[in-house]
Amino acid sequence: xxxxxxxxxxxxxxxxxxxxxxxxxxxxxxxxxxxxxxxxxxxxxxxxxxxxxxxxxxxxxxxxxxxxxxxxxxxxxxxxxxxxxxxxxxxxxxxxxxxxxxxxxxxxxxxxxxxxxxxxxxxxxxxxxxxxxxxxxxxxxx
Amino acid sequence: xxxxxxxxxxxxxxxxxxxxxxxxxxxxxxxxxxxxxxxxxxxxxxxxxxxxxxxxxxxxxxxxxxxxxxxxxxxxxxxxxxxxxxxxxxxxxxxxxxxxxxxxxxxxxxxxxxxxxxxxxxxxxxxxxxxxxxxxxxxxxxxxxxxxxxxxxxxx
Numbered sequence: 379x380x381x382x383x384x385x386x387x388x389x390x391x392x393x394x395x396x397x398x399x400x401x402x403x404x405x406x407x408x409x410x411x412x413x414x415x416x417x418x419x420x421x422x423x424x425x426x427x428x429x430x431x432x433x434x435x436x437x438x439x440x441x442x443x444x445x446x447x448x449x450x451x452x453x454x455x456x457x458x459x460x461x462x463x464x465x466x467x468x469x470x471x472x473x474x475x476x477x478x479x480x481x482x483x484x485x486x487x488x489x490x491x492x493x494x495x496x497x498x499x500x501x502x503x504x505x506x507x508x509x510x511x512x513x514x515x516x517x518x519x520x
Numbered sequence: 521x522x523x524x525x526x527x528x529x530x531x532x533x534x535x536x537x538x539x540x541x542x543x544x545x546x547x548x549x550x551x552x553x554x555x556x557x558x559x560x561x562x563x564x565x566x567x568x569x570x571x572x573x574x575x576x577x578x579x580x581x582x583x584x585x586x587x588x589x590x591x592x593x594x595x596x597x598x599x600x601x602x603x604x605x606x607x608x609x610x611x612x613x614x615x616x617x618x619x620x621x622x623x624x625x626x627x628x629x630x631x632x633x634x635x636x637x638x639x640x641x642x643x644x645x646x647x648x649x650x651x652x653x654x655x656x657x658x659x660x661x662x663x664x665x666x667x668x669x670x671x672x673x674x675x676x
Contacts, residue, residue: 485620486620489526489529489530489620490620490621491533491534491536491537492621492627492630501621501622501626501627502622502623502624502626503620503621503622503623503624503626506623
């Protein structure tokens with residue numbers, strides 16, 4: 379049971395936040411470049427999923443899995459995107475991401491006027507709470 | 521936290537950032553303080569309408585720390601100290617306007633502007649009880665906050 383890293387993007391594709399916990403393999407590029415690549419891929423997957431879906435896709439793209447890790451995707455109605463990479467045994471990540479959006483992002487970013495919207499998040503309190511949240515919820519994911 | 525609490529928080533922080541962006545640095549504080557003053561003055565009228573008359577200064581300060589504070593900030597002041605010579609210190613360990621901001625010294629520079637309204641609020645409330653005062657704020661580490669109240673000798 380491992381959580382590797384998290385990315386938060388806003389509606390325009392700006393990387394708001396990124397952190398690593400147990401990442402063993404580095405991508406070998408700068409984190410901005412990596413973020414662009416990540417956002418581009420997600421954008422493509424989203425449009426791919428909605429075009430190719432035989433039925434109304436409703437919630438759209440949710441996650442993908444390789445044999446080593448799983449990428450979980452959650453998008454709020456306002457277009458804030460949360461991407462969490464975990465190992466493949468993890469379950470219920472959607473609820474977790476929704477909770478993270480509600481309890482951490484909204485509380486410590488949206489309600490903090492010192493955080494400018496559309497700018498990378500610099501609040502130490504947010505970072506602290508996020509870290510705590512992930513560590514506390516490790517168990518519920520198994 | 522209910523919807524109206526969030527609305528108050530957001531309106532407050534928008535007023536703060538609007539006034540700060542609009543006026544020069546030493547001016548903004550006085551406008552905010554005045555807003556708080558007149559809010560406090562009116563608010564105390566509303567809260568105390570059912571209450572018996574207080575006489576002692578200390579009792580009034582206690583009322584500010586308990587009823588008044590929980591009406592505005594949904595909690596009581598954690599600590600009230602006095603030197604019995606007109607100086608009171610209200611200590612709130614988790615001041616509402618700081619609780620989403622920081623847990624330490626980040627944003628410390630902009631912290632006072634989030635407490636100015638409250639300084640006025642206290643001053644206005646006391647004024648309506650017939651106590652003239654000077655209220656200042658001291659912030660060392662968020663989210664805790666200390667309000668110093670210096671009661672002025674009454675002119676009457």
